[in-house]
Amino acid sequence: MTHGWVLVGVDGGEAGEAAVEFAARYAAPRGLRLELLHVAPEPAYAASDSAHARIGRQQRHQLLDTAAARARELLGADDPGRVGAEIAYGGRVDRLLAAAEEGCELVVLGDQRRPQVDRLATGSVLAGVAARCTVPVIGVPAGWTPHAQDPVVVAAVKTCADSGVLLDLASAVAAEHGARLRVLQARDVQHAAPGHRGAWEEAARADLARLVATHCDRYPDLKVDVDVVSGQPARVIANASAQADLLLLTRRPLVYSHGHLGGTGRAVLRESRCPVAVLPPPTAGPGSGP
Structure with a gap:
């Protein structure tokens, strides 16, 4: 990865879609690249060669391919190098923070709203990254769309x-x-x-x-x-x-x-x-x- 790029967390849900859209709107007029990162929190399971693990890896690649296609559409760029996609395994917060250290200027994450009791039990990836990242972090609510007038x-x-x-x-x-x-x-x-x-x-x-x-x-x-x-x-x-x-x-x-x-x-x-x-x-x- 080089300078001039935006890191986008992709999870296959509505929040991830909102993050891709926001990041593309930010990157397009600036000529920046988007690097899409999907973090799977099961390194031992992913390393196995079981049928279940292979299906899981296939599904993750499919969701990344879908997100990358949408990002290219929003960027309106024919250059395939404008959008990269990668899967990482391990803790989501730590992997996202490590990727941000590679020189991005912005991290964009979707926020899938969950009941407060769920957040207390599992923590919030967005809050964990936003609390420690050395570059700005933008959290985009699932389903968000910009106002058409009077921003x-x-x-x-x-x-x-x-x-x-x-x-x-x-x-x-x-x-x-x-x-x-x-x-x-x-x-x-x-x-x-x-x-x-x-x-x-x-x-x-x-x-x-x-x-x-x-x-x-x-x-x-x-x-x-x-x-x-x-x-x-x-x-x-x-x-x-x-x-x-x-x-x-x-x-x-x-x-x-x-x-x-x-x-x-x-x-x-x-x-x-x-x-x-x-x-x-x-x-x-x-x-x-x-």
């Missing part, structure tokens, strides 16, 4: 001090697609004294305005809304996703070298109704962003 990009800001890269990328994406940018910050101060809540909202709005002035000035025609909301952050951000075409947030640069995806970020990944881009903190590694 909106939402940048979810936790603290202004750590959100410069987030605003740089969000403003670039919004400008590229002719979208309105909504810069959103939420904090649960509903039960605070009215004077305290009002002071927080005023200060937060002023900080966001300075952040926008510093990081969005390259696009003078970009329409930007600054929004400060008092409420449970995960719920506020998830609600905002219903009117958005892309939502961006950043892992926090805490003690871990790859940063930290906290409870709010994981809840947003789980509940968002639009694609969510999780950006690594600036110290986590290279990545040009979505």
Whole structure:
């Protein structure tokens, strides 16, 4: 694999199809390649030569061939080298992270919504990759389709001090697609004294305005809304996703070298109704962003 490519997780389901479509829309105008990866979590079984194992391998190749054909159709490219496909065996999160380390600029994964009890039992591949990957990871809900008119990009800001890269990328994406940018910050101060809540909202709005002035000035025609909301952050951000075409947030640069995806970020990944881009903190590694 070389530079100039997007890694796409393919699982044969509706979520994988949504990931392929989103990735192709991203890659087509940029001339990027797509590398489709299907991870089968049974290395010992796959290594056997039983009839059952051979049938399993055949089915996996068939689903990859179907996904690759769809990707070529969406890219509108005759060059077969624009789309690659591979099967890996082992832990899904670890295999996807290892593939991303080979130089891609973006990872796109589908998110097949499951009951919360299932996620607690099996974990979420999307959250596991988004929490540690050194390049941006976009989770695409199964069945998602973009809005035909009035696109909106939402940048979810936790603290202004750590959100410069987030605003740089969000403003670039919004400008590229002719979208309105909504810069959103939420904090649960509903039960605070009215004077305290009002002071927080005023200060937060002023900080966001300075952040926008510093990081969005390259696009003078970009329409930007600054929004400060008092409420449970995960719920506020998830609600905002219903009117958005892309939502961006950043892992926090805490003690871990790859940063930290906290409870709010994981809840947003789980509940968002639009694609969510999780950006690594600036110290986590290279990545040009979505």
